[in-house]
Amino acid sequence: MSTTEPTPDADLLQRLAALAVHAGANVQPGQFVSISAQVGGHEPLARAIAGAAYAAGARFVDVAWFDPLVKRERLLHSADEDLDVVPPWLGDRIETLGRERAANISLTGQVRPGVFADIDPARVGRDQLPALKQTAEVINRRELNWTVVPAPSVGWAQQVFPGLDPAEALRRLEADIRVVCRLDEPDPVAAWRARSDELQANAERLNARRLDAIRLEGPGTSLTVGLLPSSRFIAAGMDTVGGITHQANVPTEEVFTTPDPARVDGVVRATKPLTLGGTTVDGIEVEFRGGEVVRLDATTGADVMRRWIERDPGARRLGELALVDGDGRVGQTGTVFHETLLDENAASHIALGSAYLMCLDDEADHPRANRSAIHVDFMVGSRDVAAIGIAADGTETPLLVQGAWQ
Known part of the structure:
Protein backbone atom coordinates (compact mmCIF):
# COMPACT_ATOMS: atom_id res chain seq x y z
CA MET A 1 0.00 0.00 0.00
CA VAL A 189 -12.05 36.49 -14.09
CA ALA A 190 -15.13 37.73 -15.99
CA ALA A 191 -17.39 35.89 -13.55
CA TRP A 192 -15.79 37.71 -10.63
CA ARG A 193 -16.14 41.05 -12.35
CA ALA A 194 -19.86 40.38 -12.78
CA ARG A 195 -20.26 39.38 -9.13
CA SER A 196 -18.27 42.46 -8.09
CA ASP A 197 -20.76 44.64 -9.98
CA GLU A 198 -23.63 43.03 -8.03
CA LEU A 199 -21.92 43.55 -4.68
CA GLN A 200 -21.06 47.16 -5.47
CA ALA A 201 -24.68 47.81 -6.44
CA ASN A 202 -25.80 46.43 -3.06
CA ALA A 203 -23.30 48.70 -1.32
CA GLU A 204 -24.58 51.76 -3.20
CA ARG A 205 -28.18 51.01 -2.20
CA LEU A 206 -27.12 50.84 1.44
CA ASN A 207 -25.14 54.08 1.15
CA ALA A 208 -28.15 55.85 -0.34
CA ARG A 209 -29.98 55.35 2.98
CA ARG A 210 -27.33 57.27 5.00
CA LEU A 211 -27.87 55.01 7.99
CA ASP A 212 -26.87 56.03 11.51
CA ALA A 213 -26.64 52.49 12.89
CA ILE A 214 -27.38 48.84 12.14
CA ARG A 215 -28.91 46.36 14.56
CA LEU A 216 -28.37 42.62 14.34
CA GLU A 217 -31.19 40.51 15.82
CA GLY A 218 -31.29 36.72 16.14
CA PRO A 219 -30.85 33.81 18.54
CA GLY A 220 -28.49 34.99 21.28
CA THR A 221 -27.81 38.22 19.38
CA SER A 222 -29.10 41.74 19.90
CA LEU A 223 -26.35 44.14 18.89
CA THR A 224 -26.53 47.75 17.74
CA VAL A 225 -23.54 49.04 15.79
CA GLY A 226 -23.32 52.80 15.30
CA LEU A 227 -21.79 54.24 12.13
CA LEU A 228 -19.59 57.31 11.70
CA PRO A 229 -21.05 60.29 9.81
CA SER A 230 -19.15 59.46 6.61
CA SER A 231 -19.17 55.66 6.91
CA ARG A 232 -19.93 54.04 3.57
CA PHE A 233 -20.24 50.45 2.47
CA ILE A 234 -17.80 49.20 -0.12
CA ALA A 235 -17.47 45.83 -1.83
CA ALA A 236 -15.15 43.78 -4.02
CA GLY A 237 -12.87 46.14 -5.94
CA MET A 238 -10.49 48.57 -4.23
CA ASP A 239 -8.04 51.05 -5.74
CA THR A 240 -4.47 51.79 -4.68
CA VAL A 241 -3.17 55.34 -4.48
CA GLY A 242 -1.70 54.68 -7.92
CA GLY A 243 -5.06 53.65 -9.37
CA ILE A 244 -4.59 49.86 -9.51
CA THR A 245 -7.95 48.14 -8.99
CA HIS A 246 -7.73 44.89 -7.04
CA GLN A 247 -10.00 42.46 -5.20
CA ALA A 248 -8.86 41.98 -1.63
CA ASN A 249 -10.41 38.55 -1.07
CA VAL A 250 -11.06 35.75 -3.53
CA PRO A 251 -13.75 34.68 -2.93
CA THR A 252 -15.65 37.71 -1.64
CA GLU A 253 -19.39 37.99 -1.04
CA GLU A 254 -19.55 40.85 1.46
CA VAL A 255 -20.33 44.53 1.65
CA PHE A 256 -18.52 46.14 4.56
CA THR A 257 -18.07 49.42 6.38
CA THR A 258 -16.26 51.11 9.25
CA PRO A 259 -18.34 51.47 12.44
CA ASP A 260 -18.15 54.06 15.18
CA PRO A 261 -15.97 52.28 17.76
CA ALA A 262 -17.61 54.21 20.60
CA ARG A 263 -21.20 53.23 19.70
CA VAL A 264 -21.53 49.46 19.90
CA ASP A 265 -23.90 48.00 22.49
CA GLY A 266 -25.47 44.63 23.17
CA VAL A 267 -24.64 40.95 22.88
CA VAL A 268 -23.62 38.99 19.81
CA ARG A 269 -23.23 35.24 19.37
CA ALA A 270 -20.96 33.76 16.69
CA THR A 271 -22.60 31.45 14.17
CA LYS A 272 -19.41 29.71 12.99
CA PRO A 273 -16.11 28.74 14.60
CA LEU A 274 -13.09 31.01 14.24
CA THR A 275 -9.53 29.85 13.55
CA LEU A 276 -7.24 32.25 15.39
CA GLY A 277 -3.52 31.79 15.06
CA GLY A 278 -3.95 28.05 14.53
CA THR A 279 -6.43 27.60 17.41
CA THR A 280 -10.14 26.93 16.90
CA VAL A 281 -12.36 29.28 18.91
CA ASP A 282 -15.98 28.09 18.94
CA GLY A 283 -19.19 29.17 20.65
CA ILE A 284 -18.08 32.79 20.88
CA GLU A 285 -20.37 35.22 22.74
CA VAL A 286 -19.33 38.84 23.17
CA GLU A 287 -20.98 41.66 25.12
CA PHE A 288 -20.27 45.30 24.24
CA ARG A 289 -20.97 48.39 26.31
CA GLY A 290 -20.14 51.87 25.05
CA GLY A 291 -18.23 50.31 22.18
CA GLU A 292 -15.92 48.18 24.33
CA VAL A 293 -15.91 44.43 24.95
CA VAL A 294 -16.93 43.88 28.57
CA ARG A 295 -17.37 40.10 28.33
CA LEU A 296 -16.00 37.44 25.98
CA ASP A 297 -16.92 33.79 26.38
CA ALA A 298 -16.41 30.75 24.15
CA THR A 299 -16.85 27.00 24.49
CA THR A 300 -13.34 26.39 23.13
CA GLY A 301 -10.33 28.67 22.75
CA ALA A 302 -11.71 31.50 24.90
CA ASP A 303 -8.37 32.23 26.58
CA VAL A 304 -6.60 32.55 23.23
CA MET A 305 -9.11 35.11 21.97
CA ARG A 306 -9.03 36.99 25.28
CA ARG A 307 -5.28 37.33 24.91
CA TRP A 308 -5.67 38.71 21.40
CA ILE A 309 -8.04 41.45 22.55
CA GLU A 310 -5.62 42.46 25.32
CA ARG A 311 -3.07 43.49 22.69
CA ASP A 312 -4.00 47.19 22.85
CA PRO A 313 -7.06 49.36 23.69
CA GLY A 314 -8.39 49.22 20.12
CA ALA A 315 -8.40 45.42 20.16
CA ARG A 316 -11.52 45.53 22.36
CA ARG A 317 -13.48 47.67 19.89
CA LEU A 318 -14.97 47.12 16.44
CA GLY A 319 -13.17 47.99 13.23
CA GLU A 320 -15.54 46.44 10.69
CA LEU A 321 -19.16 45.47 10.07
CA ALA A 322 -19.89 43.32 7.02
CA LEU A 323 -23.21 42.10 5.61
CA VAL A 324 -23.42 38.93 3.51
CA ASP A 325 -26.55 37.81 1.67
CA GLY A 326 -27.65 34.26 0.88
CA ASP A 327 -26.75 34.44 -2.82
CA GLY A 328 -23.04 33.91 -2.23
CA ARG A 329 -21.55 30.60 -3.21
CA VAL A 330 -19.65 30.03 0.04
CA GLY A 331 -22.78 29.75 2.15
CA GLN A 332 -24.52 27.64 -0.45
CA THR A 333 -21.90 24.87 -0.14
CA GLY A 334 -23.02 24.19 3.44
CA THR A 335 -19.36 23.58 4.35
CA VAL A 336 -17.73 25.01 7.46
CA PHE A 337 -14.22 25.71 6.22
CA HIS A 338 -12.59 26.62 9.57
CA GLU A 339 -10.93 29.45 7.70
CA THR A 340 -11.95 33.09 8.03
CA LEU A 341 -11.43 33.99 4.36
CA LEU A 342 -14.13 31.54 3.36
CA ASP A 343 -16.41 31.37 6.39
CA GLU A 344 -16.72 35.17 6.62
CA ASN A 345 -18.11 35.14 3.09
CA ALA A 346 -20.83 32.73 4.10
CA ALA A 347 -22.24 34.95 6.86
CA SER A 348 -22.39 38.54 8.05
CA HIS A 349 -19.51 39.28 10.40
CA ILE A 350 -17.84 41.85 12.60
CA ALA A 351 -14.15 42.44 13.28
CA LEU A 352 -12.41 43.47 16.45
CA GLY A 353 -9.44 45.77 15.94
CA SER A 354 -8.17 47.90 13.10
CA ALA A 355 -10.65 49.75 10.87
CA TYR A 356 -10.50 50.41 7.12
CA LEU A 357 -10.10 54.11 6.43
CA MET A 358 -11.15 53.65 2.80
CA CYS A 359 -14.70 53.14 4.12
CA LEU A 360 -14.84 56.77 5.30
CA ASP A 361 -15.72 59.49 2.79
CA ASP A 362 -14.56 62.34 5.02
CA GLU A 363 -10.98 62.50 6.30
CA ALA A 364 -12.32 64.36 9.32
CA ASP A 365 -13.69 61.00 10.52
CA HIS A 366 -10.32 59.26 10.24
CA PRO A 367 -9.19 60.08 13.79
CA ARG A 368 -12.39 58.48 15.12
CA ALA A 369 -11.85 55.17 13.33
CA ASN A 370 -10.54 52.34 15.46
CA ARG A 371 -6.81 51.64 15.55
CA SER A 372 -5.24 48.38 16.66
CA ALA A 373 -2.45 45.93 15.87
CA ILE A 374 -5.08 43.20 15.31
CA HIS A 375 -8.02 42.66 12.96
CA VAL A 376 -10.04 39.59 13.91
CA ASP A 377 -13.20 38.77 11.95
CA PHE A 378 -15.78 36.41 13.38
CA MET A 379 -19.07 35.31 11.86
CA VAL A 380 -22.32 36.43 13.47
CA GLY A 381 -24.83 36.05 10.64
CA SER A 382 -27.19 33.31 9.48
CA ARG A 383 -30.66 33.03 7.95
CA ASP A 384 -31.99 33.48 11.49
CA VAL A 385 -30.12 36.75 12.10
CA ALA A 386 -31.72 39.88 10.64
CA ALA A 387 -29.93 43.15 9.91
CA ILE A 388 -32.03 46.27 10.52
CA GLY A 389 -31.01 49.75 9.41
CA ILE A 390 -31.58 52.67 11.78
CA ALA A 391 -31.78 56.25 10.49
CA ALA A 392 -30.72 59.30 12.49
CA ASP A 393 -34.38 59.97 13.39
CA GLY A 394 -34.77 56.42 14.73
CA THR A 395 -36.70 55.09 11.72
CA GLU A 396 -35.98 51.39 11.20
CA THR A 397 -35.75 49.57 7.87
CA PRO A 398 -35.14 45.83 7.40
CA LEU A 399 -31.98 45.27 5.35
CA LEU A 400 -31.29 41.52 5.41
CA VAL A 401 -33.98 39.05 6.44
CA GLN A 402 -33.61 35.28 6.00
CA GLY A 403 -30.47 35.97 4.00
CA ALA A 404 -32.28 38.14 1.42
CA TRP A 405 -31.89 41.86 0.80
CA GLN A 406 -35.12 43.72 1.56
Whole structure:
Protein backbone atom coordinates (compact mmCIF):
# COMPACT_ATOMS: atom_id res chain seq x y z
CA MET A 1 0.00 0.00 0.00
CA SER A 2 1.37 3.43 -0.95
CA THR A 3 2.00 5.93 1.84
CA THR A 4 2.53 8.87 -0.51
CA GLU A 5 0.56 11.92 0.62
CA PRO A 6 -1.97 13.09 -1.97
CA THR A 7 -1.12 16.31 -3.77
CA PRO A 8 -3.41 19.13 -4.94
CA ASP A 9 -4.78 18.96 -8.48
CA ALA A 10 -2.31 20.66 -10.84
CA ASP A 11 -5.00 22.18 -13.06
CA LEU A 12 -6.76 23.68 -10.04
CA LEU A 13 -3.49 25.21 -8.84
CA GLN A 14 -2.87 26.85 -12.22
CA ARG A 15 -6.39 28.27 -12.33
CA LEU A 16 -6.14 29.53 -8.74
CA ALA A 17 -2.80 31.12 -9.52
CA ALA A 18 -4.17 32.93 -12.57
CA LEU A 19 -7.16 34.11 -10.53
CA ALA A 20 -4.92 35.43 -7.74
CA VAL A 21 -2.63 37.29 -10.13
CA HIS A 22 -5.23 38.74 -12.49
CA ALA A 23 -8.63 38.98 -10.73
CA GLY A 24 -7.23 39.31 -7.20
CA ALA A 25 -4.04 41.33 -6.87
CA ASN A 26 -4.07 42.50 -10.51
CA VAL A 27 -0.28 42.30 -10.77
CA GLN A 28 1.19 44.92 -13.07
CA PRO A 29 4.30 44.62 -15.28
CA GLY A 30 7.39 45.75 -13.40
CA GLN A 31 5.94 45.27 -9.90
CA PHE A 32 7.57 43.50 -7.00
CA VAL A 33 5.28 40.69 -5.82
CA SER A 34 5.21 39.26 -2.30
CA ILE A 35 3.57 35.90 -1.53
CA SER A 36 2.76 34.98 2.08
CA ALA A 37 2.53 31.21 2.56
CA GLN A 38 2.87 28.43 5.14
CA VAL A 39 5.42 25.63 5.01
CA GLY A 40 3.88 22.17 4.90
CA GLY A 41 1.10 22.58 2.34
CA HIS A 42 1.12 25.94 0.55
CA GLU A 43 4.24 25.30 -1.52
CA PRO A 44 2.54 24.04 -4.72
CA LEU A 45 0.19 27.03 -5.02
CA ALA A 46 2.93 29.52 -4.05
CA ARG A 47 5.09 28.22 -6.88
CA ALA A 48 2.21 28.33 -9.35
CA ILE A 49 1.45 31.94 -8.36
CA ALA A 50 5.12 32.85 -8.77
CA GLY A 51 4.99 31.48 -12.31
CA ALA A 52 1.79 33.34 -13.14
CA ALA A 53 3.18 36.57 -11.66
CA TYR A 54 6.39 36.37 -13.68
CA ALA A 55 4.33 35.62 -16.79
CA ALA A 56 2.36 38.80 -16.04
CA GLY A 57 5.59 40.83 -16.01
CA ALA A 58 6.52 40.84 -12.32
CA ARG A 59 9.95 42.32 -11.67
CA PHE A 60 10.70 39.97 -8.76
CA VAL A 61 8.61 37.51 -6.71
CA ASP A 62 9.53 37.01 -3.04
CA VAL A 63 7.88 34.37 -0.84
CA ALA A 64 7.59 35.03 2.90
CA TRP A 65 7.38 31.54 4.38
CA PHE A 66 5.84 30.88 7.80
CA ASP A 67 6.34 27.53 9.52
CA PRO A 68 3.78 26.62 12.23
CA LEU A 69 6.17 24.00 13.63
CA VAL A 70 8.84 26.64 14.25
CA LYS A 71 6.23 28.77 16.02
CA ARG A 72 5.36 25.71 18.12
CA GLU A 73 8.98 25.46 19.29
CA ARG A 74 8.87 29.11 20.33
CA LEU A 75 5.64 28.58 22.25
CA LEU A 76 7.09 25.56 24.02
CA HIS A 77 10.45 26.99 25.01
CA SER A 78 10.55 30.80 24.84
CA ALA A 79 10.45 32.95 27.97
CA ASP A 80 7.03 34.50 28.65
CA GLU A 81 8.34 38.03 28.24
CA ASP A 82 9.69 37.19 24.78
CA LEU A 83 6.50 35.74 23.28
CA ASP A 84 5.18 39.03 21.95
CA VAL A 85 8.53 40.17 20.58
CA VAL A 86 8.33 40.92 16.85
CA PRO A 87 11.69 41.46 15.10
CA PRO A 88 11.70 44.92 13.51
CA TRP A 89 12.77 43.62 10.10
CA LEU A 90 9.44 41.83 9.68
CA GLY A 91 7.56 45.12 9.89
CA ASP A 92 10.23 46.84 7.82
CA ARG A 93 9.57 44.37 5.00
CA ILE A 94 5.87 45.28 4.87
CA GLU A 95 6.67 49.00 4.98
CA THR A 96 9.18 48.55 2.14
CA LEU A 97 6.63 46.68 0.02
CA GLY A 98 4.30 49.63 0.53
CA ARG A 99 6.90 52.19 -0.46
CA GLU A 100 7.70 50.14 -3.57
CA ARG A 101 3.97 49.98 -4.44
CA ALA A 102 4.26 46.21 -4.60
CA ALA A 103 1.58 43.56 -4.99
CA ASN A 104 0.89 41.12 -2.15
CA ILE A 105 -0.82 37.73 -2.39
CA SER A 106 -1.53 35.85 0.85
CA LEU A 107 -2.43 32.17 0.98
CA THR A 108 -4.82 30.89 3.60
CA GLY A 109 -5.89 27.50 4.93
CA GLN A 110 -4.27 25.89 7.98
CA VAL A 111 -1.65 23.34 6.96
CA ARG A 112 -1.35 21.87 10.47
CA PRO A 113 -4.66 22.33 12.31
CA GLY A 114 -4.43 21.79 16.05
CA VAL A 115 -0.65 22.16 16.14
CA PHE A 116 -0.92 24.33 19.27
CA ALA A 117 -3.78 22.44 20.93
CA ASP A 118 -1.66 21.06 23.80
CA ILE A 119 0.00 24.38 24.62
CA ASP A 120 -1.15 26.84 27.31
CA PRO A 121 -3.71 29.11 25.55
CA ALA A 122 -2.32 32.14 27.37
CA ARG A 123 1.04 31.57 25.65
CA VAL A 124 -0.58 30.92 22.28
CA GLY A 125 -2.45 34.23 22.54
CA ARG A 126 0.76 36.15 23.23
CA ASP A 127 2.48 35.16 19.96
CA GLN A 128 0.32 36.55 17.17
CA LEU A 129 2.72 36.00 14.28
CA PRO A 130 2.51 35.91 11.33
CA ALA A 131 0.06 38.81 11.87
CA LEU A 132 1.84 42.20 11.83
CA LYS A 133 0.47 45.59 12.85
CA GLN A 134 2.21 47.25 9.88
CA THR A 135 0.01 45.32 7.46
CA ALA A 136 -3.11 47.27 8.42
CA GLU A 137 -1.22 50.55 8.25
CA VAL A 138 0.05 49.91 4.71
CA ILE A 139 -3.38 48.74 3.58
CA ASN A 140 -5.02 51.86 4.98
CA ARG A 141 -2.55 53.97 3.05
CA ARG A 142 -3.64 52.03 -0.05
CA GLU A 143 -0.04 51.37 -1.05
CA LEU A 144 -0.47 47.69 -1.99
CA ASN A 145 -2.66 45.94 -4.52
CA TRP A 146 -3.35 42.82 -2.52
CA THR A 147 -5.50 39.72 -2.29
CA VAL A 148 -6.01 36.61 -0.16
CA VAL A 149 -6.77 33.23 -1.78
CA PRO A 150 -7.39 29.71 -0.41
CA ALA A 151 -4.62 27.13 -0.79
CA PRO A 152 -5.85 23.51 -0.71
CA SER A 153 -3.74 21.15 1.40
CA VAL A 154 -4.16 17.74 3.03
CA GLY A 155 -3.96 19.21 6.54
CA TRP A 156 -6.72 21.71 5.91
CA ALA A 157 -8.85 19.16 4.04
CA GLN A 158 -8.78 16.73 6.97
CA GLN A 159 -9.88 19.51 9.32
CA VAL A 160 -12.86 20.32 7.09
CA PHE A 161 -13.75 16.69 6.31
CA PRO A 162 -12.42 14.70 9.29
CA GLY A 163 -14.30 11.49 8.47
CA LEU A 164 -12.68 10.99 5.07
CA ASP A 165 -9.32 9.53 4.09
CA PRO A 166 -6.73 12.16 3.10
CA ALA A 167 -7.13 11.80 -0.67
CA GLU A 168 -10.93 11.97 -0.59
CA ALA A 169 -10.89 14.89 1.87
CA LEU A 170 -8.55 16.83 -0.42
CA ARG A 171 -10.71 16.15 -3.47
CA ARG A 172 -13.82 17.35 -1.57
CA LEU A 173 -12.07 20.54 -0.46
CA GLU A 174 -10.84 21.17 -4.00
CA ALA A 175 -14.36 20.70 -5.36
CA ASP A 176 -15.68 23.32 -2.93
CA ILE A 177 -12.86 25.72 -3.78
CA ARG A 178 -13.65 25.39 -7.49
CA VAL A 179 -17.25 26.38 -6.78
CA VAL A 180 -16.68 29.25 -4.33
CA CYS A 181 -13.88 30.74 -6.45
CA ARG A 182 -16.02 30.42 -9.60
CA LEU A 183 -13.38 28.30 -11.28
CA ASP A 184 -16.19 26.22 -12.74
CA GLU A 185 -17.05 29.17 -15.00
CA PRO A 186 -15.63 29.37 -18.55
CA ASP A 187 -13.99 32.69 -17.66
CA PRO A 188 -13.53 32.98 -13.87
CA VAL A 189 -12.05 36.49 -14.09
CA ALA A 190 -15.13 37.73 -15.99
CA ALA A 191 -17.39 35.89 -13.55
CA TRP A 192 -15.79 37.71 -10.63
CA ARG A 193 -16.14 41.05 -12.35
CA ALA A 194 -19.86 40.38 -12.78
CA ARG A 195 -20.26 39.38 -9.13
CA SER A 196 -18.27 42.46 -8.09
CA ASP A 197 -20.76 44.64 -9.98
CA GLU A 198 -23.63 43.03 -8.03
CA LEU A 199 -21.92 43.55 -4.68
CA GLN A 200 -21.06 47.16 -5.47
CA ALA A 201 -24.68 47.81 -6.44
CA ASN A 202 -25.80 46.43 -3.06
CA ALA A 203 -23.30 48.70 -1.32
CA GLU A 204 -24.58 51.76 -3.20
CA ARG A 205 -28.18 51.01 -2.20
CA LEU A 206 -27.12 50.84 1.44
CA ASN A 207 -25.14 54.08 1.15
CA ALA A 208 -28.15 55.85 -0.34
CA ARG A 209 -29.98 55.35 2.98
CA ARG A 210 -27.33 57.27 5.00
CA LEU A 211 -27.87 55.01 7.99
CA ASP A 212 -26.87 56.03 11.51
CA ALA A 213 -26.64 52.49 12.89
CA ILE A 214 -27.38 48.84 12.14
CA ARG A 215 -28.91 46.36 14.56
CA LEU A 216 -28.37 42.62 14.34
CA GLU A 217 -31.19 40.51 15.82
CA GLY A 218 -31.29 36.72 16.14
CA PRO A 219 -30.85 33.81 18.54
CA GLY A 220 -28.49 34.99 21.28
CA THR A 221 -27.81 38.22 19.38
CA SER A 222 -29.10 41.74 19.90
CA LEU A 223 -26.35 44.14 18.89
CA THR A 224 -26.53 47.75 17.74
CA VAL A 225 -23.54 49.04 15.79
CA GLY A 226 -23.32 52.80 15.30
CA LEU A 227 -21.79 54.24 12.13
CA LEU A 228 -19.59 57.31 11.70
CA PRO A 229 -21.05 60.29 9.81
CA SER A 230 -19.15 59.46 6.61
CA SER A 231 -19.17 55.66 6.91
CA ARG A 232 -19.93 54.04 3.57
CA PHE A 233 -20.24 50.45 2.47
CA ILE A 234 -17.80 49.20 -0.12
CA ALA A 235 -17.47 45.83 -1.83
CA ALA A 236 -15.15 43.78 -4.02
CA GLY A 237 -12.87 46.14 -5.94
CA MET A 238 -10.49 48.57 -4.23
CA ASP A 239 -8.04 51.05 -5.74
CA THR A 240 -4.47 51.79 -4.68
CA VAL A 241 -3.17 55.34 -4.48
CA GLY A 242 -1.70 54.68 -7.92
CA GLY A 243 -5.06 53.65 -9.37
CA ILE A 244 -4.59 49.86 -9.51
CA THR A 245 -7.95 48.14 -8.99
CA HIS A 246 -7.73 44.89 -7.04
CA GLN A 247 -10.00 42.46 -5.20
CA ALA A 248 -8.86 41.98 -1.63
CA ASN A 249 -10.41 38.55 -1.07
CA VAL A 250 -11.06 35.75 -3.53
CA PRO A 251 -13.75 34.68 -2.93
CA THR A 252 -15.65 37.71 -1.64
CA GLU A 253 -19.39 37.99 -1.04
CA GLU A 254 -19.55 40.85 1.46
CA VAL A 255 -20.33 44.53 1.65
CA PHE A 256 -18.52 46.14 4.56
CA THR A 257 -18.07 49.42 6.38
CA THR A 258 -16.26 51.11 9.25
CA PRO A 259 -18.34 51.47 12.44
CA ASP A 260 -18.15 54.06 15.18
CA PRO A 261 -15.97 52.28 17.76
CA ALA A 262 -17.61 54.21 20.60
CA ARG A 263 -21.20 53.23 19.70
CA VAL A 264 -21.53 49.46 19.90
CA ASP A 265 -23.90 48.00 22.49
CA GLY A 266 -25.47 44.63 23.17
CA VAL A 267 -24.64 40.95 22.88
CA VAL A 268 -23.62 38.99 19.81
CA ARG A 269 -23.23 35.24 19.37
CA ALA A 270 -20.96 33.76 16.69
CA THR A 271 -22.60 31.45 14.17
CA LYS A 272 -19.41 29.71 12.99
CA PRO A 273 -16.11 28.74 14.60
CA LEU A 274 -13.09 31.01 14.24
CA THR A 275 -9.53 29.85 13.55
CA LEU A 276 -7.24 32.25 15.39
CA GLY A 277 -3.52 31.79 15.06
CA GLY A 278 -3.95 28.05 14.53
CA THR A 279 -6.43 27.60 17.41
CA THR A 280 -10.14 26.93 16.90
CA VAL A 281 -12.36 29.28 18.91
CA ASP A 282 -15.98 28.09 18.94
CA GLY A 283 -19.19 29.17 20.65
CA ILE A 284 -18.08 32.79 20.88
CA GLU A 285 -20.37 35.22 22.74
CA VAL A 286 -19.33 38.84 23.17
CA GLU A 287 -20.98 41.66 25.12
CA PHE A 288 -20.27 45.30 24.24
CA ARG A 289 -20.97 48.39 26.31
CA GLY A 290 -20.14 51.87 25.05
CA GLY A 291 -18.23 50.31 22.18
CA GLU A 292 -15.92 48.18 24.33
CA VAL A 293 -15.91 44.43 24.95
CA VAL A 294 -16.93 43.88 28.57
CA ARG A 295 -17.37 40.10 28.33
CA LEU A 296 -16.00 37.44 25.98
CA ASP A 297 -16.92 33.79 26.38
CA ALA A 298 -16.41 30.75 24.15
CA THR A 299 -16.85 27.00 24.49
CA THR A 300 -13.34 26.39 23.13
CA GLY A 301 -10.33 28.67 22.75
CA ALA A 302 -11.71 31.50 24.90
CA ASP A 303 -8.37 32.23 26.58
CA VAL A 304 -6.60 32.55 23.23
CA MET A 305 -9.11 35.11 21.97
CA ARG A 306 -9.03 36.99 25.28
CA ARG A 307 -5.28 37.33 24.91
CA TRP A 308 -5.67 38.71 21.40
CA ILE A 309 -8.04 41.45 22.55
CA GLU A 310 -5.62 42.46 25.32
CA ARG A 311 -3.07 43.49 22.69
CA ASP A 312 -4.00 47.19 22.85
CA PRO A 313 -7.06 49.36 23.69
CA GLY A 314 -8.39 49.22 20.12
CA ALA A 315 -8.40 45.42 20.16
CA ARG A 316 -11.52 45.53 22.36
CA ARG A 317 -13.48 47.67 19.89
CA LEU A 318 -14.97 47.12 16.44
CA GLY A 319 -13.17 47.99 13.23
CA GLU A 320 -15.54 46.44 10.69
CA LEU A 321 -19.16 45.47 10.07
CA ALA A 322 -19.89 43.32 7.02
CA LEU A 323 -23.21 42.10 5.61
CA VAL A 324 -23.42 38.93 3.51
CA ASP A 325 -26.55 37.81 1.67
CA GLY A 326 -27.65 34.26 0.88
CA ASP A 327 -26.75 34.44 -2.82
CA GLY A 328 -23.04 33.91 -2.23
CA ARG A 329 -21.55 30.60 -3.21
CA VAL A 330 -19.65 30.03 0.04
CA GLY A 331 -22.78 29.75 2.15
CA GLN A 332 -24.52 27.64 -0.45
CA THR A 333 -21.90 24.87 -0.14
CA GLY A 334 -23.02 24.19 3.44
CA THR A 335 -19.36 23.58 4.35
CA VAL A 336 -17.73 25.01 7.46
CA PHE A 337 -14.22 25.71 6.22
CA HIS A 338 -12.59 26.62 9.57
CA GLU A 339 -10.93 29.45 7.70
CA THR A 340 -11.95 33.09 8.03
CA LEU A 341 -11.43 33.99 4.36
CA LEU A 342 -14.13 31.54 3.36
CA ASP A 343 -16.41 31.37 6.39
CA GLU A 344 -16.72 35.17 6.62
CA ASN A 345 -18.11 35.14 3.09
CA ALA A 346 -20.83 32.73 4.10
CA ALA A 347 -22.24 34.95 6.86
CA SER A 348 -22.39 38.54 8.05
CA HIS A 349 -19.51 39.28 10.40
CA ILE A 350 -17.84 41.85 12.60
CA ALA A 351 -14.15 42.44 13.28
CA LEU A 352 -12.41 43.47 16.45
CA GLY A 353 -9.44 45.77 15.94
CA SER A 354 -8.17 47.90 13.10
CA ALA A 355 -10.65 49.75 10.87
CA TYR A 356 -10.50 50.41 7.12
CA LEU A 357 -10.10 54.11 6.43
CA MET A 358 -11.15 53.65 2.80
CA CYS A 359 -14.70 53.14 4.12
CA LEU A 360 -14.84 56.77 5.30
CA ASP A 361 -15.72 59.49 2.79
CA ASP A 362 -14.56 62.34 5.02
CA GLU A 363 -10.98 62.50 6.30
CA ALA A 364 -12.32 64.36 9.32
CA ASP A 365 -13.69 61.00 10.52
CA HIS A 366 -10.32 59.26 10.24
CA PRO A 367 -9.19 60.08 13.79
CA ARG A 368 -12.39 58.48 15.12
CA ALA A 369 -11.85 55.17 13.33
CA ASN A 370 -10.54 52.34 15.46
CA ARG A 371 -6.81 51.64 15.55
CA SER A 372 -5.24 48.38 16.66
CA ALA A 373 -2.45 45.93 15.87
CA ILE A 374 -5.08 43.20 15.31
CA HIS A 375 -8.02 42.66 12.96
CA VAL A 376 -10.04 39.59 13.91
CA ASP A 377 -13.20 38.77 11.95
CA PHE A 378 -15.78 36.41 13.38
CA MET A 379 -19.07 35.31 11.86
CA VAL A 380 -22.32 36.43 13.47
CA GLY A 381 -24.83 36.05 10.64
CA SER A 382 -27.19 33.31 9.48
CA ARG A 383 -30.66 33.03 7.95
CA ASP A 384 -31.99 33.48 11.49
CA VAL A 385 -30.12 36.75 12.10
CA ALA A 386 -31.72 39.88 10.64
CA ALA A 387 -29.93 43.15 9.91
CA ILE A 388 -32.03 46.27 10.52
CA GLY A 389 -31.01 49.75 9.41
CA ILE A 390 -31.58 52.67 11.78
CA ALA A 391 -31.78 56.25 10.49
CA ALA A 392 -30.72 59.30 12.49
CA ASP A 393 -34.38 59.97 13.39
CA GLY A 394 -34.77 56.42 14.73
CA THR A 395 -36.70 55.09 11.72
CA GLU A 396 -35.98 51.39 11.20
CA THR A 397 -35.75 49.57 7.87
CA PRO A 398 -35.14 45.83 7.40
CA LEU A 399 -31.98 45.27 5.35
CA LEU A 400 -31.29 41.52 5.41
CA VAL A 401 -33.98 39.05 6.44
CA GLN A 402 -33.61 35.28 6.00
CA GLY A 403 -30.47 35.97 4.00
CA ALA A 404 -32.28 38.14 1.42
CA TRP A 405 -31.89 41.86 0.80
CA GLN A 406 -35.12 43.72 1.56
